[in-house]
Amino acid sequence: xxKFQCKVDRQGPKLTLQLGGIIDEDADFAPxxxxxxxxxxIDLDAIKSINSCGIREWIKWIGANSSAxxxxxxxxxxxxxxxxxxxxxxxxxxxxxxxxxPYYNEDSGAxxxxxxxxxxxxxxxxxxxxxxxxxxxxxxxxxxIIESKYFKFIKSKV
Amino acid sequence: MSLSKxxxxxxxxxxxxxxPAVALLVYLAIALKVFKDDKVAYVFDTTSxxxxxxxxxxxxxxxxxxxxxxxxxxxxxxxQDFSRLSRAFLQFDSSLQxxxxxxxxxxxxxxxxxxxxxxxxxxxEKFWMLWKGQWNPNLVQLFMNETVVxxxxxxxxxxxxxxxxxxEGRPYLVVLLFQLSDLAQQFQxxxxxxxxxxxxxxxxxxxxxxxxxxxxxxxxxVRFLDLNKQASGSGVETxxxxxxxxxxxxxxxxxxxxxxxISTVTEINALSAVEILKRKSLLFLVVLISATxxxxxxxxxxxxxALTKLFEATGEVTKGHFDxxxxxxxxxxxxxxxxxxxxxxxxxxxxxxxxxxxxRMESELQTARMVQxxxxxxxxxxxxxxxxxxxxxxxxxxxxxxxxxxRIDDHVYLWIGDATGHGAGAALITSAAKSAAGLIESLxxxxxxxxxxxxxxxxxxxxxxxxxxxxxxxxxxxTYELVYCNASHEAPFLFRKKEGxxxxxxxxLLDQNNNPRLGQSRDSQxxxxxxxxxxxxxxxxxxxxxxxxRNPQNEAWGEREFIKGLLASLNTSTQSYKALSHFCESFQVxxxxxxxxxxxxxxxxxxxxxxxxxxxxxxxxSM
Numbered sequence: 088x089x090k091f092q093c094k095v096d097r098q099g100p101k102l103t104l105q106l107g108g109i110i111d112e113d114a115d116f117a118p119x120x121x122x123x124x125x126x127x128x129i130d131l132d133a134i135k136s137i138n139s140c141g142i143r144e145w146i147k148w149i150g151a152n153s154s155a156x157x158x159x160x161x162x163x164x165x166x167x168x169x170x171x172x173x174x175x176x177x178x179x180x181x182x183x184x185x186x187x188x189p190y191y192n193e194d195s196g197a198x199x200x201x202x203x204x205x206x207x208x209x210x211x212x213x214x215x216x217x218x219x220x221x222x223x224x225x226x227x228x229x230x231x232i233i234e235s236k237y238f239k240f241i242k243s244k245v
Numbered sequence: 246m247s248l249s250k251x252x253x254x255x256x257x258x259x260x261x262x263x264x265p266a267v268a269l270l271v272y273l274a275i276a277l278k279v280f281k282d283d284k285v286a287y288v289f290d291t292t293s294x295x296x297x298x299x300x301x302x303x304x305x306x307x308x309x310x311x312x313x314x315x316x317x318x319x320x321x322x323x324x325q326d327f328s329r330l331s332r333a334f335l336q337f338d339s340s341l342q343x344x345x346x347x348x349x350x351x352x353x354x355x356x357x358x359x360x361x362x363x364x365x366x367x368x369x370e371k372f373w374m375l376w377k378g379q380w381n382p383n384l385v386q387l388f389m390n391e392t393v394v395x396x397x398x399x400x401x402x403x404x405x406x407x408x409x410x411x412x413e414g415r416p417y418l419v420v421l422l423f424q425l426s427d428l429a430q431q432f433q434x435x436x437x438x439x440x441x442x443x444x445x446x447x448x449x450x451x452x453x454x455x456x457x458x459x460x461x462x463x464x465x466x467v468r469f470l471d472l473n474k475q476a477s478g479s480g481v482e483t484x485x486x487x488x489x490x491x492x493x494x495x496x497x498x499x500x501x502x503x504x505x506x507i508s509t510v511t512e513i514n515a516l517s518a519v520e521i522l523k524r525k526s527l528l529f530l531v532v533l534i535s536a537t538x539x540x541x542x543x544x545x546x547x548x549x550x551a552l553t554k555l556f557e558a559t560g561e562v563t564k565g566h567f568d569x570x571x572x573x574x575x576x577x578x579x580x581x582x583x584x585x586x587x588x589x590x591x592x593x594x595x596x597x598x599x600x601x602x603x604x605r606m607e608s609e610l611q612t613a614r615m616v617q618x619x620x621x622x623x624x625x626x627x628x629x630x631x632x633x634x635x636x637x638x639x640x641x642x643x644x645x646x647x648x649x650x651x652r653i654d655d656h657v658y659l660w661i662g663d664a665t666g667h668g669a670g671a672a673l674i675t676s677a678a679k680s681a682a683g684l685i686e687s688l689x690x691x692x693x694x695x696x697x698x699x700x701x702x703x704x705x706x707x708x709x710x711x712x713x714x715x716x717x718x719x720x721x722x723x724t725y726e727l728v729y730c731n732a733s734h735e736a737p738f739l740f741r742k743k744e745g746x747x748x749x750x751x752x753x754l755l756d757q758n759n760n761p762r763l764g765q766s767r768d769s770q771x772x773x774x775x776x777x778x779x780x781x782x783x784x785x786x787x788x789x790x791x792x793x794x795r796n797p798q799n800e801a802w803g804e805r806e807f808i809k810g811l812l813a814s815l816n817t818s819t820q821s822y823k824a825l826s827h828f829c830e831s832f833q834v835x836x837x838x839x840x841x842x843x844x845x846x847x848x849x850x851x852x853x854x855x856x857x858x859x860x861x862x863x864x865x866x867s868m
Contacts, residue, residue: 112666138666138843139663139664139665139666139712139714139789140665140666142665143665143712146765171756172714172733172734172735172736172759173714173733173762174732174733174759174760174761174762175733175761175762175765191805231804231805232804233749233752233754233804233808235752235753235754235756236736236754236756239754239756
């Protein structure tokens with residue numbers, strides 16, 4: 088089990104947080120004060136999982152922000168699921184810059200995560216997935232999600 | 246466990262006493278043997294020197310006497326009688342008393358006294374008369390050995406007889422009569438060491454009182470006298486006397502006649518120092534062993550006292566008295582052992598208390614589980630137009646998931662919720678939620694109103710520390726109108742009635758609204774959505790524990806397999822409880838008995854295509 092980790096990079100009014108590991112009741116967000124920054128980019132690429140206690144801590148932490156523009160980047164599926172399900176996990180002042188979409192080939196069992204980027208594969212209310220995703224052997228892969236459920240946060244953020 | 250008969254104290258005592266005692270005894274035996282051998286050698290050396298010394302003295306005296314007689318004999322040869330000069334020579338030696346020439350008498354065919362030279366008033370004639378009886382044996386010895394030395398009356402008066410050959414006729418015999426009083430005294434002196442002057446025949450010429458004239462061989466069978474050849478000049482022997490006592494014998498030849506000086510001493514006397522040493526050594530050994538025993542008792546008492554206390558303490562522990570402590574009085578290994586024992590006993594005591602506490606808590610949790618189970622409805626129900634089948638399994642004794650259904654007139658409230666975390670804390674919140682839900686249902690609230698009120702209750706109870714996701718649906722079982730409100734819970738899957746098997750694309754989500762979790766904020770508002778269901782439609786409600794089911798490799802079942810398993814189950818049977826049973830089998834196969842990571846709850850609500858028979862609410866779902 089990997090503990091919650093965070094790497095902070097502050098460049099003037101811009102703050103970049105690289106989060107990793109597991110977000111649970113032991114995750115300490117106290118040192119990650121985002122107030123005072125104009126823009127906060129949260130890189131979630133290395134997050135492995137999040138449980139209900141972690142969600143509670145996350146909402147408490149992110150809800151404490153009052154002024155900064157918050158950007159979620161490289162959101163893995165575990166984060167996207169929470170954005171879709173839990174009210175307040177993706178607050179109104181936050182935007183998603185990019186997120187991963189799992190793909191799967193039933194025959195080969197190959198799995199792949201494709202990064203959907205704002206303005207390229209999605210934008211407000213719309214999703215424009217790649218026309219074709221193939222695995223290492225050239226097999227066409229399908230989205231390994233319930234699309235209406237997974238892309239719900241895009242449609243709800245207008 | 247009881248102590249053995251030979252306790253460690255006595256073992257230590259034995260080691261500390263027996264070992265040095267044995268070592269000392271061995272050392273003593275070796276030392277005594279060496280000392281004895283050395284002492285015997287010393288005694289032999291000393292007595293041999295003394296024997297040689299006395300023999301030397303006697304030889305010197307005899308040599309001097311014989312030398313003194315040489316000019317007398319020359320004078321006699323010249324004048325056929327002893328002259329005045331000879332008489333003067335006789336005075337030179339105090340020990341020489343007389344000198345007589347024995348001549349052969351043809352008439353009597355025996356020797357008779359010839360010329361006599363004697364000191365005044367000595368009385369050789371008288372001496373001769375007494376001695377004459379022993380004369381013949383002396384002659385035999387004389388002719389064999391040329392010189393005969395003897396003391397015929399076993400006193401200090403000695404005779405030395407030499408033969409002087411003549412050209413014709415039998416040889417003259419020169420008889421020297423002399424007194425060796427001082428020498429004789431040496432033999433008579435009483436001491437541990439006895440000196441004898443003997444002839445080769447064993448006859449004692451000089452020696453201690455009562456031994457004169459006896460044969461030494463009768464009391465002391467010395468071997469050197471029995472040798473055929475001439476015995477060597479000196480030597481030593483260890484002989485057992487006729488009384489069985491060992492005697493150390495040393496001898497030295499005088500060099501005149503067949504005389505020997507013998508020194509004897511009993512081994513007991515010779516080795517009296519050894520005996521003294523032995524006694525003193527044994528006394529020292531006894532003292533040493535006694536001191537060692539006392540010290541060993543003290544040392545072993547100190548050691549075994551601590552060990553005994555430890556033993557008694559372990560006995561108390563075996564009786565269940567884990568609060569026992571041993572007083573540490575030393576800083577050695579035993580002290581460290583006692584300290585470790587105290588720590589161990591304290592730790593065991595703590596663990597016992599902890600175990601007891603854990604047992605108590607487990608017992609309470611079991612009770613709580615039993616209580617919590619009453620919060621859940623029967624897993625299967627049939628309400629004329631709808632059927633319900635559900636499953637619940639907590640990750641621990643009690644869980645944070647809750648599901649329920651309640652029919653109020655023509656409506657059935659469908660509840661499913663998931664508290665933050667799982668375990669006792671979450672279970673308490675679900676209990677509170679259940680209590681509030683019962684009241685809310687009785688008031689006929691819509692789902693939005695219901696969750697709004699429930700949110701207040703949960704917030705007041707948990708103060709924001711525990712929250713619940715919730716989905717509440719209110720289904721009209723006559724019209725199939727469903728009003729629902731979602732408080733950040735997993736959106737249930739709606740499967741519309743269709744011909745053929747269900748596919749992933751057939752899943753509709755009841756996600757037209759999403760509201761804050763219950764307990765997040767007291768003033769949260771909850772929207773609700775109304776949809777119309779039809780006969781044959783079914784809704785699958787679940788918590789996030791379903792895709793989080795783990796296999797023994799701790800790999801989550803995942804959404805893909807969950808959906809596949811669900812679709813397969815729904816396609817297996819149109820009856821909700823059979824489909825649910827099939828679904829249970831599919832994840833149990835994956836799980837293989839692995840402990841749940843999160844509470845597991847799901848249920849199916851299916852609108853019947855036709856109203857039909859009631860199904861007993863008590864009938865259990867086959868899992």
